[in-house]
Amino acid sequence: MPGVSRYYLETFGCQMNVHDSDRMGEVLRAHGWTAVNSPDDAELVVFNTCSVREKAEQKLRSEVGKLAPLKAARPELVIAVAGCVAQQEGEKLLKRVSHLDLVIGPDNIPELPKLVQEQLAGAPPRARTEFDLVETSFLSASPDAGRKPSSAMVTTMKGCDERCSFCIVPYTRGPERYRPAAEIVNEVAKWVATGAQEVLLLGQTVDSYRDASLPPPASDDPDESQFPSLLRLIAREVPGLKRLRYTSPHPRHATESLARAHAEVGILAHHIHLPVQSGSNRMLKRMIRRYTREEFVVRARRLLAAQPDMTMSTDIIVGFPGETDEDFEATLSLVQEVGFTALFGFKYSPRPYTPALRLVDDVPEAVKAERLARLFATIDLQGNAHLARLVGRQEEVLFEGVSKTDNNMGLKRRFQGRTIRNEIVHVLVPSEFDLTNVMATATITRANKHSLEGDLDPGTVALLPRTSRASSRSLPLIVGNP
Numbered sequence: 001m002p003g004v005s006r007y008y009l010e011t012f013g014c015q016m017n018v019h020d021s022d023r024m025g026e027v028l029r030a031h032g033w034t035a036v037n038s039p040d041d042a043e044l045v046v047f048n049t050c051s052v053r054e055k056a057e058q059k060l061r062s063e064v065g066k067l068a069p070l071k072a073a074r075p076e077l078v079i080a081v082a083g084c085v086a087q088q089e090g091e092k093l094l095k096r097v098s099h100l101d102l103v104i105g106p107d108n109i110p111e112l113p114k115l116v117q118e119q120l121a122g123a124p125p126r127a128r129t130e131f132d133l134v135e136t137s138f139l140s141a142s143p144d145a146g147r148k149p150s151s152a153m154v155t156t157m158k159g160c161d162e163r164c165s166f167c168i169v170p171y172t173r174g175p176e177r178y179r180p181a182a183e184i185v186n187e188v189a190k191w192v193a194t195g196a197q198e199v200l201l202l203g204q205t206v207d208s209y210r211d212a213s214l215p216p217p218a219s220d221d222p223d224e225s226q227f228p229s230l231l232r233l234i235a236r237e238v239p240g241l242k243r244l245r246y247t248s249p250h251p252r253h254a255t256e257s258l259a260r261a262h263a264e265v266g267i268l269a270h271h272i273h274l275p276v277q278s279g280s281n282r283m284l285k286r287m288i289r290r291y292t293r294e295e296f297v298v299r300a301r302r303l304l305a306a307q308p309d310m311t312m313s314t315d316i317i318v319g320f321p322g323e324t325d326e327d328f329e330a331t332l333s334l335v336q337e338v339g340f341t342a343l344f345g346f347k348y349s350p351r352p353y354t355p356a357l358r359l360v361d362d363v364p365e366a367v368k369a370e371r372l373a374r375l376f377a378t379i380d381l382q383g384n385a386h387l388a389r390l391v392g393r394q395e396e397v398l399f400e401g402v403s404k405t406d407n408n409m410g411l412k413r414r415f416q417g418r419t420i421r422n423e424i425v426h427v428l429v430p431s432e433f434d435l436t437n438v439m440a441t442a443t444i445t446r447a448n449k450h451s452l453e454g455d456l457d458p459g460t461v462a463l464l465p466r467t468s469r470a471s472s473r474s475l476p477l478i479v480g481n482p
């Protein structure tokens, strides 16, 4: 259809990918493209991909494969693969998938409209996967053009200088590069001006942050970074910001000054996601994590002590090469010792270009599955006990919008929000009210398996904005007694 440029964009993987997809949408829309909900209606299909674990990469391959008939029927359709699989495979991907037109790495997003235009004009398939090592840039968000979320993501650094033996990220995202603090503060302020009440700072090792404009690190310990200073700067410079989170920190930089920032910066979430990967020193060494179990426990306890109701979640890999029953028992006991309230658990899968490829993937699949099941049983006990303890308490909830489980029928609607510790809370309100981007106090009435139910008090409900289907309100609102 001449004159019409419609794109379909699908995102796999982590929050960084969601963030990159938002930026891709913005650059495309700035060049006259419009989003659609199905590849069938699009002139351009973009898959933003993840390769951190084998399963994620397999899923991508099957999704791209499914488009072969569409491409055969409409050869002018442009199919692009972006993100980590793109960066990892580059030209090779074009050779392997014959109906693919474009492969574009995370640092090449600004070039997307131009590259697509070339494809539409008949250029041969192309791969662009250059890291911006010389002139590093961070694509700024344009909140006015895109979504207006209650919680916005802001990139603070990219890449990773750790060399964890299992991990492909240093290969797909390149070396660490830090965004200037002033640019970060500006973007946070921009989001707050458009209505966001919470900001999530993003980086592969978000707490290794450095910037010459900030006060020097608290000590000459090489693990000490300027991340705590960045948190303080944001809180000071953007007084309208209500909540500040970050992901993912590396335990190496979870120093005493970070714990102090948690105790002193009022808007910091009472939750931290601190990936530990294993509780066995033997495995931690083989994983090249650069801390021992004992060091992790000290750092975790120090952070947990910074706030009376602080919680911690983590990432764990089971079945890493050479992991014995004893090593795995050490992981289970660490989960109990630290008292994590949630975790993401993964079976080890060998990744290309990683040092661990030299180790034999010798833990049988059935053993990996059994260990993962035991890990989940352990965390479910702890997570459920934690949620049960919250029943009866009053919590400040930042509501994101209508719950996924709302059936959009009847006199009440179900809205979903998060507590300061990131637990999900659902409430029911009469359907004429809109809780989107409202911060309100809810009394927790019930604990589900992975979320909470709550009630707003009737006085609060009366103050809520009314649903207006024509325009979506984005102004922040605080009701009740925050």
Ligand code: 5AD
Pocket: 052, 053, 166, 167, 168, 275, 277, 315, 316, 317, 346, 347, 348, 349, 350, 351
């Ligand atoms: N196999 C399994 N899990 C992995 N992760 C990273 N690489 C691998 C791998 N090769 C997990 C880690 C990390 C999370 C994002 O993914 O737990 O923290």
